[in-house]
Amino acid sequence: MEQKLFKNYLGEKRLKLTKERLAVLQEVFAFHGHFAPEQLYFRMRDSGSKASRASVYRTLTLLVECGLVQRIARSDRGNVYEHIYGHGHHDHLICSLCGEIIEFYSENLEKIQEEVCRRNKFRGVSHILEIRGICGRCKG
Amino acid sequence: MEQKLFKNYLGEKRLKLTKERLAVLQEVFAFHGHFAPEQLYFRMRDSGSKASRASVYRTLTLLVECGLVQRIARSDRGNVYEHIYGHGHHDHLICSLCGEIIEFYSENLEKIQEEVCRRNKFRGVSHILEIRGICGRCKG
DNA sequence: GGTTAATTGATATTTAATCTCAATTTCATT
DNA sequence: AATGAAATTGAGATTAAATATCAATTAACC
Ligand SMILES: [Mn+2]
Ligand SMILES: [Mn+2]
Ligand SMILES: [Zn+2]
Ligand SMILES: [Zn+2]
Numbered sequence: 658m659e660q661k662l663f664k665n666y667l668g669e670k671r672l673k674l675t676k677e678r679l680a681v682l683q684e685v686f687a688f689h690g691h692f693a694p695e696q697l698y699f700r701m702r703d704s705g706s707k708a709s710r711a712s713v714y715r716t717l718t719l720l721v722e723c724g725l726v727q728r729i730a731r732s733d734r735g736n737v738y739e740h741i742y743g744h745g746h747h748d749h750l751i752c753s754l755c756g757e758i759i760e761f762y763s764e765n766l767e768k769i770q771e772e773v774c775r776r777n778k779f780r781g782v783s784h785i786l787e788i789r790g791i792c793g794r795c796k797g
Numbered sequence: 798m799e800q801k802l803f804k805n806y807l808g809e810k811r812l813k814l815t816k817e818r819l820a821v822l823q824e825v826f827a828f829h830g831h832f833a834p835e836q837l838y839f840r841m842r843d844s845g846s847k848a849s850r851a852s853v854y855r856t857l858t859l860l861v862e863c864g865l866v867q868r869i870a871r872s873d874r875g876n877v878y879e880h881i882y883g884h885g886h887h888d889h890l891i892c893s894l895c896g897e898i899i900e901f902y903s904e905n906l907e908k909i910q911e912e913v914c915r916r917n918k919f920r921g922v923s924h925i926l927e928i929r930g931i932c933g934r935c936k937g
Numbered sequence: 938g939g940t941t942a943a944t945t946g947a948t949a950t951t952t953a954a955t956c957t958c959a960a961t962t963t964c965a966t967t
Numbered sequence: 968a969a970t971g972a973a974a975t976t977g978a979g980a981t982t983a984a985a986t987a988t989c990a991a992t993t994a995a996c997c
Pocket of ligand 1: 691
C-alpha cells in the first residue's frame with residue numbers, strides 16, 4: 658500500500674521508482690520505531706539491501722514530502738524519523754535522563770493548533786511538538 | 798536583572814562569573830530576535846567583546862539551563878535560540894516559503910500539555926512546538 | 938596575597954549532511 | 968526490443984555545527 662502511494666507521488670513529480678528508493682521504503686516500513694538516517698543506512702547494509710548513504714538521505718526527504726514518513730525531532734545528533742503511514746499522527750515526550758520516548762496524541766491539542774493557525778492567517782502543514790522532561794521511571 | 802539571575806544560578810552551582818560569560822549574556826539580551834550560536838559569536842567579534850567560539854557555546858548551554866534563554870528550534874543548519882527573560886514563553890509558526898517566524902502563545906495549549914504530562918506520569922520541563930506551513934502573505 | 942578548582946581558547950576532532958560528477962538506470966517513445 | 972533523453976546513483980570530497988583537548992589563565996574563597 659505504501660508502495661503504491663510512493664509510486665503515485667513519484668509519478669506525479671516525474672521521478673523514477675528505482676530499486677534503491679524501493680529498498681529504502683521497505684526498510685523504513687519493516688522497522689517499527691524511531692530511527693536516525695545513519696541507523697537506517699547501516700541496517701540496510703547489514704540486511705543486504707543496497708543503497709548508498711546519499712540515496713538513503715535523498716529518499717528520506719522524498720518520503721517525508723509525500724507524507725509516508727515524518728521527521729519527529731532534531732536531536733543533538735541529527736534528525737530522527739519514523740514511518741507514519743498506518744499509524745496516524747502523534748507527538749512525543751522525551752526523557753532527558755534516559756532518552757525514553759513516549760508517544761501521545763491529543764485531539765484537543767491538534768484543534769487548538771488549528772485555531773492558532775486560523776488566528777494568524779497561517780496554513781498549517783505539519784508540526785513538531787517535543788516535550789522534554791523526566792519520565793516516571795527516572796523520577797523514581 | 799538578568800545578570801543578577803545568572804549570577805545566582807552560577808553561585809548555586811559553584812560556577813564562576815567570568816567576563817566572557819558576562820559578555821555573552823549582554824550580547825544575548827542586547828539583541829532582540831532569534832539567533833544561531835555562530836551568529837552570536839560573530840556579532841560579538843564585530844562589536845569588540847571577546848569570547849571564544851567554545852565559550853559562546855558553553856555559555857549558551859548555561860543560559861538555557863537557568864531559563865534565561867530557550868532553544869526554539871533546530872534548523873537545518875544548527876540550533877536557534879532567543880532570550881526569554883522578560884518576554885515569557887511562546888511558540889512559533891514558521892513559513893516554509895519565506896522563512897517568516899510568527900510568535901504566539903496559547904494558555905490553552907500549555908494547559909493541555911500539562912495534562913498530557915500528568916497522564917503519562919511525566920514531569921515536563923520544556924517543549925518545542927514548531928508549526929510549519931504557509932504564512933498569510935505567501936498564500937497570497 | 939595565596940591556594941585551588943574552574944575556565945578559557947587555539948586548535949584538532951567528530952560527525953551529520955550535502956555536494957560532485959562520471960557512469961548507470963529508468964521510462965516514454967518508437 | 969531498441970533508442971534516447973533525463974533522472975539517478977554512489978564513492979569520495981566537502982561543508983559546517985558542535986564538541987573535545989589541555990596548557991595557560993583566572994575567579995572565588997580563605
Ligand atoms: Mn513516534
Ligand atoms: Mn520567538
Ligand atoms: Zn527517563
Ligand atoms: Zn511566508
